Amino acid sequence: MASDNPEEGKSKATSRQMALALFEDMFDLGLRINEANREIGYQRNDFFTEIVNMGLPARRFLDAAYFIVAQETELRDQYDVELNYFKWLMRYDSRNLKHLRTIADEAQNAKVRVTNTPMDRDPNENDLWVQVQLIGMVGFHRGRMRFDVHPRLVPHIRDPQKSHWLSLRISTAFTRSLARAIYDKVLPHVPAGRTDWIQLDEMRNWPGRMGANAAIFKYFKRDWLEPAVREINEVSDIELSYETRTASTSSKKIDRIRFLLKRKDTADAVLASLADASHLYKVLTDEFTLSTKQFSEISENRDVWTDERIQQAVEYTRFRIKRGQVKKSPAGYLMRALRDNWKMSEAERTMVDVQAKLLADEAQEQAAKSAARSSVARSVASREEEVRARMNEDSRKGRDHFNAADAKTRKELLHAWMTSREGKLMLRRMKLEPSTVTEDVILANTELVWYLGQFVFGRMNSSRVSV
Template identity: 85%
Template sequence: MAAEDNPEEGKPKVTPRQMALALFEDMFDLGLPISEASREIGYQRNNFFTQVVNMGLPARRFLDAAYFIVAQEQEARDQYDVELNYFKWLMRYDSRNLKHLRTIAEEAQDAKIQVTDTPLDRDPNENDLWVSVQLMGMVGFHRGRVRFDVHPRLVPHIRDPKKSHWLSLRISTAFTRSLARAIYDQVLPSVPNGRTEWIRLEDMRNWPGKMGANAAIFKYFKRDWLEPAVREINEVSDIELSYETRTESTTSKKIDRIRFLLKRKDTADAALASLADASHLYKILKEEFNLSTKQFSEISENREVWTDAHIQQAVEYTRFKLNRGQIKRSPAGYLMRALRDNWKMSEAERKMVEVQAKLLTEETDAEVVKTETQASVARTIASREEEVRARMNEESRKGREHFNAADARTRKELIRAWVTSREGKLMLRRMKLEAATVTEEEIVGSAELVWYLGQFIFGRVNSSRAAA
């Protein structure tokens, strides 16, 4: 196998898990939290995990750390086992209070994902769908390690999500307010759209778990929870967030709806997250080139340099080489090499492609014109043939009407004239009948013979009229 065919071959690869472990080893002894890491740590999180509600900040961090570990494993496992200090670092848990950590684990175990098709305006019935799955299974701490498992139905959604967004552990662990983190989770899938749908305040108050009694009153909720959460999101995250409120109806004065307006910041974190936002690029890389998780991770790590334009340039170059038959194996590996070495099409190559495309278009257009001309001629001929058939059928009908209206003697003379004519003899020979013995009943009883008889009579009648 040539190196050019598989440029990934023989090159040491650093997985996201290995990178995270290396950062942990460098930073743990210095007492530096994950939020101050020099490199990005995160994973593509499935959009439906943002729907988890009634969960506090520490439990969210616990789930983040666990799902990051599940997402980075090369193969799904029945149980995951890592060093406890590493797990605590991933979730930014600085305390040595293991009793509290157990309480956090229990809260994470209590969290569930529920799916139902029951409308909100009625009670469920036996035909409705309802599924409830725990987000965290068994959790155990022993001898400086943590072991846990995740429901097997959830593992594919964690490891290979379809609709997803980038979750940075550097950012998610920087939050200190439960509502800020809950809002951040909920709005991430909507960042590419620039805003969320209208959300009921009653629903939003359930996102972070228990809140004070004053949270039910909007002016206190806004002052003590919402505004501080918005400020923290804008300070520590990769998005800029503002909001609008409204009442349920024009006659009500009670504010009960909220909508968030969103924009990515111009930062390295935002550049990384934008890979998930650029759904067309993600689809090309995933479906056309089938990039692996490792290759996606390398792109994510280099998003400051590997912009959308840089990736599109590499995709264009790789497609060009594929179309010329110059890539024999691993188009994904070739694309990664093009990204690393900044390969792109030269102006001469681009011009050549344009000229070839133009020639192909002209050739195709000429073929289309030729085909359409042939089809038009064929339609004209068919139309004329149809007109001739219709005219001849009409002539035969009129001839038969004249025959049927005639007396017996005239009909006998018409029959004799037809069977002795050249046309009549040919038809009778085809039908294996003798002119001397064929009867009027046989001729009239045959749809084919009577048709030609009608044609013959119409011709005689017209000739007689023209002579007169």
């Protein structure tokens, strides 16, 4: 294949580095985060969409904090960032720190709650109920901001399972609390194309306190719902419409709503559309670290570059990497595979399967050989242990016989052993002169007395055989 594009070989910045670079470029020019020409966001856990009764500024505050937490590779007791950077991430343009403290206070009062108690009964002591603050300590001092997040929440922020892409460029563009609240709630349902039916009374609690007229549908629709839908369609990456339903066929009171959703065909929407397939998104961002420009190219060709085609390009690129054929940028090679529709042939798949089977067979054979060697070694060690135990027992019996014999017999046995070939070798090895060795000397030496016991036991067996 042709060589990779050298431009694609340049190192890719992390999301955190890119956000800091954008901040440095834009802050001095007075440009807001929603005016950035590159995407800034993170994979947000679906259960954070259950946050209700929170105003728009507090939602932005949590978004900025969770974005910072999501970029860290390790758990931290405390997060410390430049205050201007944090304000830019949440699109807070005011210098009114008193108001910012009020926003932080509202965010600190927000909690995520998990329970298995049904709505139609009171809780009992066996029910599950867990409640955690969405953000803990918050502090401002000398142009810095410090905050912490409960450690039980951090894994859900950094590595969520069921999740969706949250763009800070889009979320900070909202000016209506209900628009932002609806956007948060519907994001996990975009792949399905619609939400379930939602009680209007429940939806009225999403953005926090609303006026008294909100209880009357025609005013709620005119003053809150329709403006929110228009703003979502104008500033976000989705197109949204809705249907309503009455409580019953005989009732005229509209009491529930369902949203119909479609992802826009824009470069801004590509990360979110890919994030809907969480596994594929993680592969492109974590394994291949595609740049924003590369994601934009995927977006422009999304009608042809389907998930299946992207997966084929990923599989092909991995195969070439393993064969040592990708010399520069894996991301660049992957993009070429997408453009030229490279994919593994059936012959290559067969070859990979055969090689994998051969490796598996070889590993299994080696494991069997290793197990056999271990079994033999254990068997030999066991037999050696048995032999040692038997010889120790024989020596003990010989010593017992020697100790029980009279002085004349012990003298004869001692002389016989010292004049035997085994006895001479032992005395020579111990550098002892036979003429100076007495019974006491032998009995005081554990090694000599052991061999003496062996010799006496042999004499005992010989006597029994002779008889």
